[in-house]
Amino acid sequence: MINKKLPDKTVERLSMYRRALLNYVAAGNHHIFSHELASLLHITPVQVRRDIMLIGYTGTLRQGYDAKELIDIIGKIIDTREGQKVAVVGIGNLGRSIMGYISGKRTKMSIVAAFDNNSDKVDRVYAGIPCYHVDRMVEIIKQEGISIAVISVPGEEAVKVAETLVMAGIKGIFNFSPRPLNVPSHVYLQEYDIITMLEKIAYFVKKI
Amino acid sequence: MINKKLPDKTVERLSMYRRALLNYVAAGNHHIFSHELASLLHITPVQVRRDIMLIGYTGTLRQGYDAKELIDIIGKIIDTREGQKVAVVGIGNLGRSIMGYISGKRTKMSIVAAFDNNSDKVDRVYAGIPCYHVDRMVEIIKQEGISIAVISVPGEEAVKVAETLVMAGIKGIFNFSPRPLNVPSHVYLQEYDIITMLEKIAYFVKKI
DNA sequence: ATAACATTGTTAATGAAATAACATTATCTT
């Protein structure tokens, strides 16, 4: 189908389309128009159609899109057949919150390991996920075939953790710490700095 | 100085510049070149210079920028004199994590109230912040003059919470729930969907 | 059967962000 990389923002929306569509189907619906899907996400219909065009799916003129088919196509784009394994590094509130979000959801991703350097947390189980000491990161990541890691440790530790993750062969890193990371180009890095985003809101609130 | 709105991404970087500069100054430094600041954030020097140009500050040719001055200027842009008050709605792991991030930090923002609908949590204090029942949101927000709210409730409750916040006169909303919100244009909305971002990483990891 | 309509799919235009190119200038070297 499409082997070309999709635009960043389109991929984000595909994930959101899928979730909205799963609800929609669960409510007993079958077909959906671009303007309906758009209104579920509060975006424009044309953006929906454009995204759907990019993934090579086509609807029908008077019925719109078949919701189930669209869900499947999006799954083929985002998921891998076997599912991707995720590790969470840093079992503070944020780490636990992410573990809670995902474990038990019907996504193809699964969190299979947590890491922390606090011995009180090591060898316990959080949201069904075993917690190991960070010293065992490389070992476990290789052994389990984990491809994605979430960094939710304090800033001071983030750089070191990232280096270890890269060394362990991780493919994607989701960094919530406030330290900008530097990773080789074969590792996909997504950073999100909550404080910065709050400060951005503060700025625009001032301007309103 | 500049009364024109700055670009979104520039504001984000300003926040990150400031934090990097605070460390830099704390380490005893005084002046910084664009390429040094850039390397702290892993971005390009030209982007740093452009951002700094946009805020109307200028460095000196052979010394670069005065770190303290730059910190002050950024403060004038982002902060308000009295500081902005923030509420967190939903005291799950994510809510607590955000409260922990901010309370006690040297930012001008302060979290002054938390809300939850779980009576076990109401009337307790988390990270120094009192937790009220969601039914009292409008009252407390008005009384305290809270301008920004973080929504960290489960999806099902998010829409209702947002409506109440808008009604209470909130100016900025930071939505972590997976439900897209719809707010009037005088409210600044920042949404972040953690699952979606993880799925995006999954996609790009596949593509690498 | 024809016209009006509602919807999709696609191309074109616009806007925002990042990058590149380059002009300027204070300092240092010789």
Add this chain to the structure above:
DNA sequence: AAGATAATGTTATTTCATTAACAATGTTAT
């Protein structure tokens, strides 16, 4: 004193994302 250097500040270009315009077409109404 003249030239080289290393930095800034700014304009121009490119790239990416969104929005607008519109052509194509199956369905419904008359």
